Amino acid sequence: xxxxxxxxxxxxxxxxxxxxxxxxxxxxxxxxxxxxxxxxxxxxxxxxxxxxxxxxxxxxxxxxxxxxxxxxxxxxxxxxxxxxxxxxxxxxxxxxxxxxxxxxxxxxxxxxxxxxxxxxxxxxxxxxxxxxxxxxxxxx
Amino acid sequence: xxxxxxxxxxxxxxxxxxxxxxxxxxxxxxxxxxxxxxxxxxxxxxxxxxxxxxxxxxxxxxxxxxxxxxxxxxxxxxxxxxxxxxxxxxxxxxxxxxxxxxxxxxxxxxxxxxxxxxxxxxxxxxxxxxxxxxxxxxxxxxxxxxxxx
Numbered sequence: 001x002x003x004x005x006x007x008x009x010x011x012x013x014x015x016x017x018x019x020x021x022x023x024x025x026x027x028x029x030x031x032x033x034x035x036x037x038x039x040x041x042x043x044x045x046x047x048x049x050x051x052x053x054x055x056x057x058x059x060x061x062x063x064x065x066x067x068x069x070x071x072x073x074x075x076x077x078x079x080x081x082x083x084x085x086x087x088x089x090x091x092x093x094x095x096x097x098x099x100x101x102x103x104x105x106x107x108x109x110x111x112x113x114x115x116x117x118x119x120x121x122x123x124x125x126x127x128x129x130x131x132x133x134x135x136x137x138x139x140x
Numbered sequence: 141x142x143x144x145x146x147x148x149x150x151x152x153x154x155x156x157x158x159x160x161x162x163x164x165x166x167x168x169x170x171x172x173x174x175x176x177x178x179x180x181x182x183x184x185x186x187x188x189x190x191x192x193x194x195x196x197x198x199x200x201x202x203x204x205x206x207x208x209x210x211x212x213x214x215x216x217x218x219x220x221x222x223x224x225x226x227x228x229x230x231x232x233x234x235x236x237x238x239x240x241x242x243x244x245x246x247x248x249x250x251x252x253x254x255x256x257x258x259x260x261x262x263x264x265x266x267x268x269x270x271x272x273x274x275x276x277x278x279x280x281x282x283x284x285x286x287x288x289x
Contacts, residue, residue: 021173028171028173031170031171032171032172034167034171035164035167035168035170035171035172035202036168036171036201036202036205037202037205037206038202038205038210052222061226061229062198062201062202062226062229063171063172065198065229066172066196066197066198067172067173069196069197069198070172070173070174070196070197072197073176073196073197074176077188077189078194078196078197079189079190079194079236081197081233082232082233083230083231083232083233084197084198084230084231084233085228085229085230085231085281086228086229086230087227087228088225088226088227088228088229
């Protein structure tokens with residue numbers, strides 16, 4: 001890849017530049033439904049969301065994860081990202097801001113590559129944990 | 141629980157094929173608020189070292205959605221999808237997925253377990269995505285949680 005940054009001296013405890021997106025609008029949920037192929041009405045229609053026991057529409061978990069992914073691909077070129085996983089810890093609703101952060105928790109070598117393991121998370125503006133995950137990136 | 145495991149553990153679903161289109165990647169990127177030109181402009185992508193416009197990190201999940209892979213397991217297992225939530229999602233990347241690729245995938249049930257004496261059932265699947273050169277592009281790990289009460 002063409003990026004010239006040197007990641008080899010990234011240390012354990014280093015933080016990933018945070019990324020905030022929001023407030024998430026209903027329009028964005030509609031656009032993401034179309035673009036992602038997830039047409040589940042609980043993200044689009046309050047009435048149907050309530051029929052499913054929710055207070056109203058909720059944000060797609062995969063939209064939150066896509067935003068968390070942008071924090072990673074904004075930090076290192078996406079070709080350096082080997083693994084990206086996340087647990088969906090809580091639901092988010094329109095109006096929420098998604099705040100993503102990460103911290104390097106380990107460095108190791110595997111198959112001739114220098115890797116960093118990064119603990120990542122997304123929270124809403126109230127500090128509720130929405131996503132808790134891990135990523136592995138190539139740093140050298 | 142044991143009956144479910146016996147019947148479904150290790151089950152593989154029919155392979156599927158999806159074409160990755162440039163316009164779809166751009167639409168996806170726009171909908172997640174992504175502004176990096178590598179997702180919109182072939183020249184920007186190739187300048188950055190990609191073969192063509194790359195798919196964003198979570199796009200492979202949409203490849204499986206397009207192929208109807210999110211609900212087929214629940215339907216097969218007779219689970220009401222209103223009781224199911226996406227508990228966890230993981231991606232392992234092997235080769236870039238780019239616009240113009242033809243992706244073939246196959247989903248397999250790799251684990252089924254319960255918590256709280258069967259009140260919650262966890263269905264774990266792996267979906268391998270390969271490209272038109274038979275290279276493994278990505279592996280998706282999904283955990284679906286079913287409330288059984």
